[in-house]
Amino acid sequence: MSQTTSLPVGREAVLEKGWWKAYQFLILRRISQVFFLGIFLLGPWAGIWWVKGNLASSLTFDILPLTDPFVLLQGMLAQHWPEMTAIIGALIVGVAYALIGGRVYCSWVCPINPVTDTAHWLHDKLGFAKGWQPKRNTRYWVLGMVLAVSALTGSIAWELVNPISMLHRGLIFGMGFAWTFVLAVFVFDLVVSRRGWCGHLCPVGAFYGLLGKGSILRVSATKRAECDDCMDCFAVCPEMHVITPALRGADADTPIILSSDCTNCGRCIDVCAPDVFTFTTRFDETPAPARAERRNTKRQPEASRAA
Structure with missing residues (x-):
């Protein structure tokens, strides 16, 4: 040891x-999250319309359509048949995340991730208790409920309360009431349930997890x-x-x-x-021997070992 x-x-x-190798992926993730958020904000903030739309549906350089397949699925269940460009965009996004890992969206793209990471960091710094921990499959029940509500109400139900969309729209048009949704996620992870939102409740993460189940x-x-x-x-x-x-x-x-x-x-x-x-x-067949059995002994102070 x-x-x-x-x-x-x-x-x-x-x-x-x-220092760099001990933080490289954390830093690269933050750069990625800022980049994906920034390209959507270039238009309304600077008049540079390389990308039009948002994370739910966008058009890049007036050529490449991208659609969130979770949003598309809700719309179809609500009996709103999408245009072909939206279907193509959803297929592009779906195939990409199916190959690289669905929940890559959660850690490398989602703008709420820095919010929950900050809440977790502060949770540990303040020494708060672990708190309420719902079962991990709760997010799949939430996912099912969202899809059912979309079908019953004829609406894209999750977008009405989605903190990701709220944050994105708030940065463009002003936060207003949207702050309450983002703040609620932060407070929930800080004092109610450690890593509770992304790890136990978020239906977006549940959907992308299922999408990337066989990822490479x-x-x-x-x-x-x-x-x-x-x-x-x-x-x-x-x-x-x-x-x-x-x-x-x-x-x-x-x-x-x-x-x-x-x-x-x-x-x-x-x-x-x-x-x-x-x-x-997932196809890597490099052999990896198991860890050797270790004795469960505590390390002794330096003075004790010297004696």
């Missing part, structure tokens, strides 16, 4: 790998035998239950994280000093 595993989360990685891009614990039990990967992972089967499996078990709940955020790669994790594909 590493003698530095008692350090704050991620500190050992900074010491071993350097995956995170793998290829060097799991070198794990020093620092637990930093579990501390930063927004869906920590996905790590255990890959990291602590037997020799015959795949080191690849195959759960569709994984957001491919890369934070486990960032904070791991021994570089246990890496991005790969």
Whole structure:
């Protein structure tokens, strides 16, 4: 076991790998989130209309249509048959996320992700209790309810209360009442349920998780035998239950994280000093021996060991 595993989360990685490699995927995610939000704001803010529309439906350079397949599905259930461009846009988006991982949307695109990440950071800093933790499949019940309400009311139901859309529209036209939706998500994750929104309730994440169930891009614990039990990967992972089967499996078990709940955020790669994790594909057959059995002993103070 590493003698530095008692350090704050991620500190050992900074010491071993350097600051950039210990934060590279977090920084790249923030750049990605700002980029996707920024290209939509260029039009109304600067009059540069490279992209028209929003995350629900857009047209890039007046050529490329992109449509959120979740929004399209709600519209079809509401008996609003879409135009062919919307269907093509949904197919493009759907195929892309089916290949790279549906919940990549949650960690690399969604503008609410920095809000919930900030709430989680502050939650830990203030030492709040874990709080209420609904079952993880609750989000699938919420997803089903959203689709049912769309069918019954003839409306794209989730867009009426979607904090992602509220934030996007608020940045363009002024936040107004939309602040309450974004603030509610922040407060919920801060004091009610740790990582509760994205990890347990959001139907958008549930939909994209199902969409990317067979995706090619995956995170793998290829060097799991070198794990020093620092637990930093579990501390930063927004869906920590996905790590255990890959990291602590037997020799015959795949080191690849195959759960569709994984957001491919890369934070486990960032904070791991021994570089246990890496991005790969679901077809990677590189052998990864299981971790050796470790005795459950506490490290002794330096003075005790010297004696």
